[in-house]
Amino acid sequence: MLIDYLPVLIITGVASFMAAAALFVSFLLRPNNPYREKNTPWECGMDPVGDANTGHTRIPFFIIAILFIVFDVETLFLFPWAALLPDKGISVFIFIEMFIFIAVLALGLVYAWVKGALEWV
Amino acid sequence: MPTLDLILEVILLTVKVAVLTQIIFALPMPLTWLERKIAGHIQVRLGPWRVGPHGILQPFADAIKLLFKEDIVPDKADKILFKIAPLIAMVPAFAVFAAIPLGDTFKIPVIGAEVKLYLSDMNVGALYILAIGGLSVYGMILGGWASNSKYALLGGLRCSAQMISYEIAVSFAVIGVVMLSNSLNLLEIVKSQGGSFLSWNFLYLPVGPVWFAIFLIGSVAEINRIPFDLSEDEGTLSSGYHTEYSGMRFSFFMLAEYVAMVTVSILSVIFFFGGWNAPFAFLSFIPPIAWFMGKVCFFIYFFMWVRFTLPRYRYDQLMKIGWKILIPLSLVNILITGLMLI
Amino acid sequence: MPIETLNVNLLSILPMALVAILALSMLVLDFFLKKGDKGAIGYLSIIGLLIVLPIASNAIEGAPAFGGMVIADAFSAFFNCIFILAAVFALYLSVDYLKRINSETGEYYYIVLFAVAGMMVMSSANDLIALYVGIELMALSFYVLTAFRVRDTKSSEGGLKYFVLGALSSGILLYGISFTYGFSGTTNISDIARLAGGAGANNTFMLLGVVLTAAGFAFKIAAFPFHVWAPDAYEGAPTPVTALISIGSKAASFAVFLRVFIVAFPAFQSHWWKLLWALSAATMLYGSVVAIPQKNIIRMLAYSSIAHAGVILIGIVALNGAGAAGVMYYLLVYAFMNMGAFAIVMYLGRVRGNGEYVSDYAGMSSRHPVIAFLMALFLLSLAGIPPTGGFMAKFFILSAAIKARYYWLAAIGVVSTAISLFFYARVVFYMYMKDAEGDSPAPAGRPALAYDVVIYITAAMTMLLGLYPAPFMEIAIKAVEPLIR
Numbered sequence: 043m044l045i046d047y048l049p050v051l052i053i054t055g056v057a058s059f060m061a062a063a064a065l066f067v068s069f070l071l072r073p074n075n076p077y078r079e080k081n082t083p084w085e086c087g088m089d090p091v092g093d094a095n096t097g098h099t100r101i102p103f104f105i106i107a108i109l110f111i112v113f114d115v116e117t118l119f120l121f122p123w124a125a126l127l128p129d130k131g132i133s134v135f136i137f138i139e140m141f142i143f144i145a146v147l148a149l150g151l152v153y154a155w156v157k158g159a160l161e162w163v
Numbered sequence: 164m165p166t167l168d169l170i171l172e173v174i175l176l177t178v179k180v181a182v183l184t185q186i187i188f189a190l191p192m193p194l195t196w197l198e199r200k201i202a203g204h205i206q207v208r209l210g211p212w213r214v215g216p217h218g219i220l221q222p223f224a225d226a227i228k229l230l231f232k233e234d235i236v237p238d239k240a241d242k243i244l245f246k247i248a249p250l251i252a253m254v255p256a257f258a259v260f261a262a263i264p265l266g267d268t269f270k271i272p273v274i275g276a277e278v279k280l281y282l283s284d285m286n287v288g289a290l291y292i293l294a295i296g297g298l299s300v301y302g303m304i305l306g307g308w309a310s311n312s313k314y315a316l317l318g319g320l321r322c323s324a325q326m327i328s329y330e331i332a333v334s335f336a337v338i339g340v341v342m343l344s345n346s347l348n349l350l351e352i353v354k355s356q357g358g359s360f361l362s363w364n365f366l367y368l369p370v371g372p373v374w375f376a377i378f379l380i381g382s383v384a385e386i387n388r389i390p391f392d393l394s395e396d397e398g399t400l401s402s403g404y405h406t407e408y409s410g411m412r413f414s415f416f417m418l419a420e421y422v423a424m425v426t427v428s429i430l431s432v433i434f435f436f437g438g439w440n441a442p443f444a445f446l447s448f449i450p451p452i453a454w455f456m457g458k459v460c461f462f463i464y465f466f467m468w469v470r471f472t473l474p475r476y477r478y479d480q481l482m483k484i485g486w487k488i489l490i491p492l493s494l495v496n497i498l499i500t501g502l503m504l505i
Numbered sequence: 506m507p508i509e510t511l512n513v514n515l516l517s518i519l520p521m522a523l524v525a526i527l528a529l530s531m532l533v534l535d536f537f538l539k540k541g542d543k544g545a546i547g548y549l550s551i552i553g554l555l556i557v558l559p560i561a562s563n564a565i566e567g568a569p570a571f572g573g574m575v576i577a578d579a580f581s582a583f584f585n586c587i588f589i590l591a592a593v594f595a596l597y598l599s600v601d602y603l604k605r606i607n608s609e610t611g612e613y614y615y616i617v618l619f620a621v622a623g624m625m626v627m628s629s630a631n632d633l634i635a636l637y638v639g640i641e642l643m644a645l646s647f648y649v650l651t652a653f654r655v656r657d658t659k660s661s662e663g664g665l666k667y668f669v670l671g672a673l674s675s676g677i678l679l680y681g682i683s684f685t686y687g688f689s690g691t692t693n694i695s696d697i698a699r700l701a702g703g704a705g706a707n708n709t710f711m712l713l714g715v716v717l718t719a720a721g722f723a724f725k726i727a728a729f730p731f732h733v734w735a736p737d738a739y740e741g742a743p744t745p746v747t748a749l750i751s752i753g754s755k756a757a758s759f760a761v762f763l764r765v766f767i768v769a770f771p772a773f774q775s776h777w778w779k780l781l782w783a784l785s786a787a788t789m790l791y792g793s794v795v796a797i798p799q800k801n802i803i804r805m806l807a808y809s810s811i812a813h814a815g816v817i818l819i820g821i822v823a824l825n826g827a828g829a830a831g832v833m834y835y836l837l838v839y840a841f842m843n844m845g846a847f848a849i850v851m852y853l854g855r856v857r858g859n860g861e862y863v864s865d866y867a868g869m870s871s872r873h874p875v876i877a878f879l880m881a882l883f884l885l886s887l888a889g890i891p892p893t894g895g896f897m898a899k900f901f902i903l904s905a906a907i908k909a910r911y912y913w914l915a916a917i918g919v920v921s922t923a924i925s926l927f928f929y930a931r932v933v934f935y936m937y938m939k940d941a942e943g944d945s946p947a948p949a950g951r952p953a954l955a956y957d958v959v960i961y962i963t964a965a966m967t968m969l970l971g972l973y974p975a976p977f978m979e980i981a982i983k984a985v986e987p988l989i990r
Contacts, residue, residue: 045169045172046283046284046285046286047283047285048173048176048283049176049180049261049282049283050258050261050262050283050291052176052177052180052261053180053183053184053257053258053260053261053282054254054257054258056177056180056181056184056257057184057253057254057257057258058250058254060184060185060188061249061250061253061254061415064230064411065411065412067230068229068230068231068232068234068410068411069234071230071231072230072231072232072233072234072410073231073233074233074234075233076233076235076236078238080235081235081236081237081238082237082238082239083237083239083240083310083311083312083313083315083406083407084312084314084401084406084407085312085313085314086401090312090313093239093311094310094311094312094313094315094316095241095308095309095310095311095316099316099320103320103323103324106324106327106328106482107324107327109486110327110328110330110331113331113490114327114330114331114334117331117334117335117338120335120338120497121289121290121338121341121347124338124339124341124342125341125345125346125347127342127345127501127504127505128342128345128504128505133504133505134505135513137501137502137505140501141498141501144494144497144498146529147494148491148494149529149532149533151486151490151491151494152536153532155486155487156536160482160483160486160487161479162478162479162482162483
């Protein structure tokens with residue numbers, strides 16, 4: 043059982059090692075000549091104004107992130123359900139249960155839609 | 164106390180992983196050449212021509228150039244995050260392959276030994292792929308944020324919002340496949356589509372084609388390719404989240420993108436087109452691996468074809484497609500699929 | 506799992522399902538109403554809740570349903586009635602209140618309904634997981650409602666404090682639940698006693714689970730030292746929500762407190778009674794002492810509600826039928842008297858534009874003689890003066906403590922009551938003995954009918970529960986009988 047997850051460890055290690063190796067080879071070969079103009083953020087040749095990463099972002103990104111959490115968790119609940127559904131003994135019961143669950147979540151989507159959370163402009 | 168079998172298995176696994184990783188690492192080289200060649204021919208040009216016959220050595224020239232490029236780290240950047248972001252984007256793209264089977268077993272012709280063409284037969288393969296595949300978004304948003312450049316930040320934000328929006332649709336499509344095949348294990352999913360092409364999930368009428376459409380559109384958005392490559396929209400964002408990157412670190416982002424494209428092609432084949440199963444029973448004398456590679460190549464070609472055929476969407480259109488079309492469609496489709504199965 | 510063992514019994518979840526459906530249909534209705542008509546949602550919610558009330562009060566003595574997740578017994582029916590009544594009063598007052606603060610939205614009403622649904626899940630949860638889901642549904646709704654006056658910094662501050670500390674306490678509670686699960690191997694409340702009792706009663710990790718669970722619940726009932734959120738949240742929240750938090754949230758948390766500690770953890774009573782004893786004594790003394798210097802009447806009521814939580818805890822420490830029934834009776838009385846007091850605070854805000862500070866009550870007896878009298882009634886009932894309901898409630902709880910030989914705790918309860926009389930009486934003193942300073946604004950027309958209805962009903966019930974407690978106490982005793990074995 044756990045041996046099934048060993049490849050995950052190995053492939054992560056090997057991929058990280060190869061990336062590090064490529065970076066090392068490049069480190070041996072590449073020039074290194076930084077100066078002030080080269081190290082400013084690229085802004086079409088103008089001097090950049092202010093910091094970019096202080097969080098001047100639009101709120102819709104945040105709303106999308108929240109909605110994502112809601113629906114991603116929903117899909118997680120659906121996975122075991124989907125694998126169990128064709129089990130004849132309980133299929134009708136769990137289908138009705140999931141129907142209610144999906145209906146409630148769909149109502150949430152409709153709510154977000156009507157309230158304009160999905161409008162980008 | 165680990166037994167000898169276990170040690171042997173681990174060694175075999177490591178060898179397999181090493182081979183696979185090398186192949187994936189080198190894969191973008193032919194793919195970039197192919198992409199530029201296809202672009203050229205679609206636009207009635209020749210594409211790469213100078214380096215080697217038909218420009219076939221062009222990718223090597225590119226690789227050498229990238230190796231020799233200076234690694235520029237902007238002064239105002241968050242140095243540590245800036246340096247590791249490409250790795251965070253790249254390593255999950257490789258790690259996904261731990262759960263992806265390339266075939267069932269393969270008999271090596273001369274020595275007669277059987278080799279498994281998959282690394283791990285994990286029972287939650289589909290879920291693992293979604294989970295690990297979703298990690299790449301961290302590399303992109305961290306790269307965009309750590310650059311401390313406005314273009315990079317906007318690119319990173321757009322990229323993450325787009326990826327998480329379409330991730331839901333893709334998850335729903337995978338749930339649809341799990342419902343049709345009754346398993347989360349990728350080998351089982353392929354096995355359930357055995358026989359002729361009529362048992363492929365794509366042809367499970369009427370829901371199969373809808374699931375495939377949702378999966379395809381969502382995946383194209385997930386891997387940031389035209390028509391959904393808003394995160395690196397040259398016209399408005401110069402180059403998106405990797406504006407500030409150069410040299411090998413830049414190439415890691417590109418590598419991640421190409422590997423993701425291959426992953427999505429493979430998943431389309433496994434989930435909807437019968438994996439390594441032959442479309443007709445009488446064609447099964449052709450080895451399964453050939454069928455598999457053929458189908459995967461078709462999808463890789465398809466993604467390139469799309470790239471040079473369709474225009475790019477606007478961002479509000481992108482969000483509209485994700486949230487107002489794909490997700491409601493998936494919800495309805497889940498219920499229809501459920502009704503057909505109970 | 507074969508479907509028969511699940512025991513699918515839709516009747517057992519009918520009340521909460523109806524409230525949830527009501528909330529969802531109000532949500533849909535909200536799409537079709539114009540900006541000024543949102544009050545209709547409030548009235549429809551009230552009508553819906555009043556329809557659910559007889560269904561909720563009708564206890565079906567059934568086995569645990571849905572694989573032991575929920576149980577619909579007399580105990581949960583009793584609490585469901587408290588929640589619904591409190592929500593009905595709060596919603597009725599809200600319609601006018603929201604108009605006054607100019608933030609009429611549909612969300613307010615159905616978030617209240619979701620909170621009620623969460624409380625009902627809590628009261629009938631027979632599994633720690635279902636219990637946690639109920640707590641979160643209730644708490645998340647209240648976080649939003651507390652911060653509902655978005656343009657008011659106090660409201661945002663209260664909401665944020667409530668949210669951050671509430672999230673922390675949920676974490677602690679979950680930690681306790683996981684220790685309990687880890688040791689007993691089940692999350693089912695009735696199975697925990699069977700599996701973890703006996704030989705394991707001295708296990709350190711199980712005790713850790715008990716302690717952490719108690720801490721999580723203590724936060725929800727605002728017991729000292731987990732009370733810090735309460736005054737700020739109470740002050741910042743819209744006043745009807747404050748009333749609902751202090752009544753509904755507290756009652757629901759005591760419901761789970763009772764069920765978990767009486768049904769699941771009786772084997773550890775020799776350990777946890779010391780913990781709850783200290784918690785109860787500290788809460789009573791802290792709440793009543795700190796309430797004395799408060800100038801803001803809502804903060805004063807917040808500290809008073811902390812003190813009340815301490816008194817109610819005595820009933821759990823006693824761990825006998827009389828104590829548990831006393832808790833239920835106390836919460837019923839508390840629902841009416843506290844709601845009445847808050848309704849009068851809101852009434853003054855409506856007709857005079859103030860009423861937030863104790864000094865605003867100066868000279869009230871001459872301007873609003875009836876309201877002043879009823880305010881005095883509610884405050885004296887909160888203090889526990891006969892012949893009001895508050896006296897009977899305290900009497901039942903303290904006599905249960907004495908019966909269980911917790912003499913010192915009962916003595917501390919009496920002392921804290923005496924201290925609390927001081928700050929309750931101060932308001933009465935202001936109303937009857939002091940004249941208003943300066944010119945007070947003239948009454949701004951007749952306030953909505955809602956205030957009168959709520960104030961008179963709660964006053965009548967407060968008196969009724971004080972004069973004729975027998976039938977209500979009998980219901981409560983019958984409800985806890987199956988829990989205490």
